[in-house]
Amino acid sequence: MSKVKYYYDSETLSYQKIERKKGRRLGIALLSLVAIFLAAFILLVVYLNLPQIQTPKEKALKRELTNMQLQYGMLNRKMDQIQDVLGNIEDRDNNIYRLYFESNPIPEEQRRAGFGGVNRYRNLEGYDNSKLIMETTQRMDILTKQIVVQSRSLDEIAELAKEKEQLLSAIPAIQPVRNENLKRIASGFGWRNDPFTKVKKFHYGMDFTAPRGTPVYATGDGRIERADNRATGYGNHIRLDHGYGYTSLYAHLYKYNVRVGQRVKRGDVIGFVGSTGRSEAPHLHYEIYKDGERINPINFYYGNLSPEEFDQVLQQAQQENQSLD
Structure with a gap:
């Protein structure tokens, strides 16, 4: 309930009641409403155009996000x-x-x-x-x-x-007989005259002429597969299984220096030059097999021969002379 207000009338020397006009009340109400909207608009503009007011926690989170x-x-x-x-x-x-x-x-x-x-x-x-x-x-x-x-x-x-x-x-990579012990290369891989029949016959290895008892060396790492004289014509011979499809054969030996199943390294002495089996004179008959096929040993001496020595061996091996077995 609104309070009744009075004012002092000096002419009548009495208090008179203040009567409010209805139009004035409406004007004041409208003016107040406009003032409220204006204040709200100003606050909205300030809020949108000034940096947002942040709490300390919001500031810390913003720093963490930036980091x-x-x-x-x-x-x-x-x-x-x-x-x-x-x-x-x-x-x-x-x-x-x-x-x-x-x-x-x-x-x-x-x-x-x-x-x-x-x-x-x-x-x-x-x-x-x-x-x-x-x-x-x-x-x-x-x-x-x-x-x-x-x-x-x-x-x-x-x-x-x-x-x-x-x-x-x-891989077999050295000469099975050292040059200082070698007299000559009697025969190479290819067609040669047979020393007994005197007819041409394919010679599947290389013949190294050397005195009886000359050391014979393993030309690559491997396992001794055979060391016997039970193969026709080879006499005392050794078969060395190198793995990877490679096998080397050393024939006409005087005696062995290894046993079957033994593992040897390249350069180990495995036997000694002789003239057993179908042989005309002391020498080493040397063969190399790859995947069961006999191949030319001349391509496997890169391990201990100089280029000049290899050229000399190559020339001797290519001569179509008589083999010793």
């Missing part, structure tokens, strides 16, 4: 550097290491393959920086996969290198 964005940016730059280094390793892996060890390069699509199927990053959606976080996480996952692929490739290369080393040690 996170900075950290993600640094992380992406580091991943760029890692990607460059990894790309260099992948290039060498495909074009040097795998090429040297005769292994197929890893396809680019296998190295760069992403992750198909379900959305792996659904739990990262719905945030202010979801795109940045999802892209960085995806890059990290792909980079991790590339590193795993490269790591497995290097493991494979290490195994290939180990096998390559074993292969190089196993």
Whole structure:
């Protein structure tokens, strides 16, 4: 209930009641309403144009968000550097290491393959920086996969290198009789006159003339497969299994220096020159087999002959003379 107000009338020397006019009341109400709207508009303009007032907690969260964005940016730059280094390793892996060890390069699509199927990053959606976080996480996952692929490739290369080393040690690569003990190369691989029938016959090895008892050396690492005289014409002979499809044979020996099943290294003395079996004079008949086929031994002396010595051996081996067995 509104209060009744009075005013003092000096003429009548009495208090008179103040009567409010209805139009004035309406004007005051309208004026008040306009003032309220004007004040609200001014406050809205101020709110939209001035920096938002933040609480200390909101300020701390904003700093953390800015720092996170900075950290993600640094992380992406580091991943760029890692990607460059990894790309260099992948290039060498495909074009040097795998090429040297005769292994197929890893396809680019296998190295760069992403992750198909379900959305792996659904739990990262719905945030202010979801795109940045999802892209960085995806890059990290792909980079991790590339590193795993490269790591497995290097493991494979290490195994290939180990096998390559074993292969190089196993392949017959030296002359079975040293030059200082060698009188001459009596016959090479090819058609030669048989010393007994005097007709041309294919000679499947090389004959090294040397005094009886001259050491005979294993031409590569391997296991003694045979050491007996139960093969026609070879007399006392040794078969050395090198693995990888290679076998070497040493025939007409005076005696053995090994036993069946024994493992030997290149350069070990395995027997001594003799003239047993179908032989005309003391010499070593030497053969090499690859996958069961006899091949020319002249191509396997790179391990202990100089170029000049090899040329001399090659000239002697090509002479179509008479063999000694």
